[in-house]
Amino acid sequence: MSQDTQQVAQEAAYEPLRIRERFRPWSWVSTALILVVMAVLLQALLTNPNFQWDVVAKYFLSSSILKGLVHTLELTALSMLIGVSLGTLLAVMRGSRNTALSGASSAYIWFFRGTPLLVQLIFWYNLSSLYPSLVLGIPFTGIDFGSVVTNTVISPYTAALLGLGLNQAAYTAEIVRAGILSVPHGQLDAAASFGMTRGLTLRRVVLPQAMRVIIPPVGNETIGMLKTTSVVSVLAMPELLYSAQIIYARTYEIIPMLIVASLWYLLVTTVLTLIQMQIEKKYAVRGPAAEDGTFKQFVRRAWRTHASRTGTSLAKANMTGARP
Amino acid sequence: MTAPASPLSPTRATTTPMVVARGVHKSFGKTPVLRGLDLDVDAGEVVCLLGSSGSGKTTFLRCINHLEKINAGRITVAGEIVGYREAGNHLVELSEKEVARQRAGMAMVFQQFNLFPHRTVLQNLIEAPVLVKHEPKAEATERAVSMLSRVGLAGKEKAYPGQLSGGQQQRVAIARALTMRPKLMLFDEPTSALDPELVGEVLDVMRGLAESGMTMIVVTHEMAFARDVADRVVVMDGGTIVEQGAPSTVFDNPQHARTRAFLRKMG
Numbered sequence A: 001m002s003q004d005t006q007q008v009a010q011e012a013a014y015e016p017l018r019i020r021e022r023f024r025p026w027s028w029v030s031t032a033l034i035l036v037v038m039a040v041l042l043q044a045l046l047t048n049p050n051f052q053w054d055v056v057a058k059y060f061l062s063s064s065i066l067k068g069l070v071h072t073l074e075l076t077a078l079s080m081l082i083g084v085s086l087g088t089l090l091a092v093m094r095g096s097r098n099t100a101l102s103g104a105s106s107a108y109i110w111f112f113r114g115t116p117l118l119v120q121l122i123f124w125y126n127l128s129s130l131y132p133s134l135v136l137g138i139p140f141t142g143i144d145f146g147s148v149v150t151n152t153v154i155s156p157y158t159a160a161l162l163g164l165g166l167n168q169a170a171y172t173a174e175i176v177r178a179g180i181l182s183v184p185h186g187q188l189d190a191a192a193s194f195g196m197t198r199g200l201t202l203r204r205v206v207l208p209q210a211m212r213v214i215i216p217p218v219g220n221e222t223i224g225m226l227k228t229t230s231v232v233s234v235l236a237m238p239e240l241l242y243s244a245q246i247i248y249a250r251t252y253e254i255i256p257m258l259i260v261a262s263l264w265y266l267l268v269t270t271v272l273t274l275i276q277m278q279i280e281k282k283y284a285v286r287g288p289a290a291e292d293g294t295f296k297q298f299v300r301r302a303w304r305t306h307a308s309r310t311g312t313s314l315a316k317a318n319m320t321g322a323r324p
Numbered sequence B: 001m002t003a004p005a006s007p008l009s010p011t012r013a014t015t016t017p018m019v020v021a022r023g024v025h026k027s028f029g030k031t032p033v034l035r036g037l038d039l040d041v042d043a044g045e046v047v048c049l050l051g052s053s054g055s056g057k058t059t060f061l062r063c064i065n066h067l068e069k070i071n072a073g074r075i076t077v078a079g080e081i082v083g084y085r086e087a088g089n090h091l092v093e094l095s096e097k098e099v100a101r102q103r104a105g106m107a108m109v110f111q112q113f114n115l116f117p118h119r120t121v122l123q124n125l126i127e128a129p130v131l132v133k134h135e136p137k138a139e140a141t142e143r144a145v146s147m148l149s150r151v152g153l154a155g156k157e158k159a160y161p162g163q164l165s166g167g168q169q170q171r172v173a174i175a176r177a178l179t180m181r182p183k184l185m186l187f188d189e190p191t192s193a194l195d196p197e198l199v200g201e202v203l204d205v206m207r208g209l210a211e212s213g214m215t216m217i218v219v220t221h222e223m224a225f226a227r228d229v230a231d232r233v234v235v236m237d238g239g240t241i242v243e244q245g246a247p248s249t250v251f252d253n254p255q256h257a258r259t260r261a262f263l264r265k266m267g
Helices: A002-013 A023-046 A052-059 A061-096 A099-114 A116-125 A156-181 A185-193 A198-235 A239-252 A254-283 A294-311 A314-319 B057-064 B097-106 B122-130 B135-152 B168-178 B196-211 B223-229 B248-252 B257-266
Strands: A133-138 A143-149 B019-030 B031-040 B046-050 B072-077 B084-087 B090-091 B108-110 B184-188 B215-217 B232-237 B240-245
Touching: A052 A254, A052 B223, A061 A099, A061 A156, A061 A198, A061 A254, A099 A156, A116 A156, A116 A198, A156 A239, A185 A198, A185 B097, A185 B122, A198 A239, A198 A254, A198 B122, A239 A254, A254 B257, B019 B057, B031 B240, B046 B057, B046 B223, B057 B072, B057 B184, B057 B215, B097 B108, B108 B168, B122 B135, B122 B168, B135 B168, B168 B196, B196 B215, B196 B223, B223 B248, B232 B248, B232 B257, B240 B248, B240 B257
Parallel strands: B046 B215, B046 B232, B108 B184, B184 B215
Antiparallel strands: A133 A143, B019 B031, B019 B072, B084 B090, B232 B240
16 A cells, blocks of 8 residues: 555656756847847948948849859869869878879978969969970970960969969868878778778778868868959959959949959858858768768757757657757 | 697698798887797688787788788798799889789788778678679679678668677678688787677677688687687787697696786786
8 A cells, every 4th residue: 555655656756847948048138139239230231321232233243243253163163173183182192102202292382382372373474474485395305396485375364273273282282181191090901901002092991081071171272262263353364353343443333342242252152161061961971870970960969959958849859869 | 830630620630821921020110029920820720819918919910911011031821922022032022913912812800890981881891892803793792791691780781880889890890801702811809999798799700700611810818719719829929929739728738937927917
C-alpha cells in the first residue's frame, strides 16, 4: 500500500514539464535600440534629396554601366582563373623536393607580394618602353620564329589581366599551400602504401581534402578581386567604377553614380557569397551521424536548440535528435 | 633464423621466404633507429614484432614498403629488392613508378586507420584497385562489397569514415588493404588508437586473416593476440632483434634480460 502511493507520487514528480524561456529584459532593450538606430539611418538615407535616388534609378540599368559591369565580371573571373591555376602550380612547386622549383616559387611569391598591385599594373601597361617588340625563339642561339610589336599585344585589357592575375597567383599560392599542409601526413602514407604515385595522390587524396581549407579564403579573395578590378581604371579600362566615373565627369552627379556602382558591387558580392556557400557544402567532410558541417545544418541545429529552449516544439526537436 | 614450424598450423611448414631483411640500418638524422637488423618471414607466416616504444618496430615495418628509405643493408619481398635495384656493386633507387608497383603488391594497415575522409567506404575500397591496378570499376566494386562483408561491415558502402566507430574504421581499412590482393600485409599497431571495447572486433578480423594463410607482420602491444595467433614473435630493442621464437617459448621462457624486462612491463 505505502509502496503503491510512493510509486504514484514518483510518477507525478517525473511528469514531463515544459521549459519556459527566462525573461531577458536586456535582449528587448538592445533590440529596440537597434531598431531605432536603423530607422534613423533609413530616414537619413531616403529623405535626403542630395542622394538623388532618381538619378541612381536612371543610370542603374544604363547600357554604359552594364557594359562596365560585364567588364568587371570578366576581369574578376579571368584573373581569378589565372590566379588559382598559377597559384596551385606555385604551391605544388613550393612543396617540391627540387630546390630550383621551390626556390623559383618562393622568388615569384616574394616579388609579386612585395610590390604594389598598382605599380605592377602600370608596369605591364608600359612594357613596350622596356621591350618594344616581343620575340619567340630559342634563347642564346639567335634563332627566332617570329616577333610582334609589344603595343599590339598589351592593350589595357591584357595589361589588367596580367597585373591582376599574376598578383593574385602569389596570394593564392599561399592559400593552396596552407590547404595542402592541412592534410594529415597519414593520408600520404596510406596513398603511397597502395602504390599511388605522388601526382595521383595530389589529385585524388590531397587536393580534394585541401579544398575545405582553400575555398573560404579563395571565396574571400574572389570578392576582394571584384572590387580590386576598380584599380584598373588607372589604365583607362572602362570597368564598372570607371564607367560611373566617365558619367559623373560629364554630369557632376558624383554621389548618385558612386551609389550606382556600389549597389552593383554589393549585389554581385551577395551572389558570390551564395555560390561560395554551395561549393563549401560540396567539400564539407561528413562528420558523425547526419552532421555534414554545412552552414545550413549549423542554422538548423541552432534553430533546434532555440526551439527546444523556448519550448515551441519540444517533442519534434527531441525526435529529430537535437544535441545539447 | 628460420622460424620453427608453428604447432597451430602445420600446413605452414613450407619455407618460401616472403621477406628477407639483411643488415638493415636506418637513422633519422644522426639518431640511429635500426642497427643491422636481420629477419626472414616465410610465406603464410604470421610474425608479431614486440618491443618497447622507440625500439624501431614501426620504422622497420615502414622500411619494408619503402615508406622509409634504409641507409644500408637490403630488404627483399617475394625475391625483389624493395626500393632499389642492383647495378654492379651499388644499389640504385628505383623510379617512383617502380616503387609504386612494388608497394601495390603489399598492403599496410595504420594505427590511425588513414581512411580517405572525403570518400565513402565503397570509394575508399575501390580507389586503389581502379586507379593503380586499372581494374574495371564493376569488378572492383563487387570485390569491395565481398571484402566488406568479410570484415563484418556489409551494408556500410555509402557511409563516410567519420560516421563509423574506430573499430569499424579499422575494419574498413583492413578491407581496403585486402582489395589490393596483397601477398604480404603489414600492420602498424592496428589497435593502439582504439577504445578498449573495440579492440576485439579488429583482432577477430586479423585472426581470420591469419587463418586464411595471409603472410602478416604485425607490430602490436596485444600480448594475448601475439600468443594466440602469431607463428613467431620477434622482440626488438634498440634497433636490433634481441630474441625470437614460437610465442610459447618467448613468453614462458624468455632467454634475454631485455625480453624479460619488456614482458614484465607489459604485465
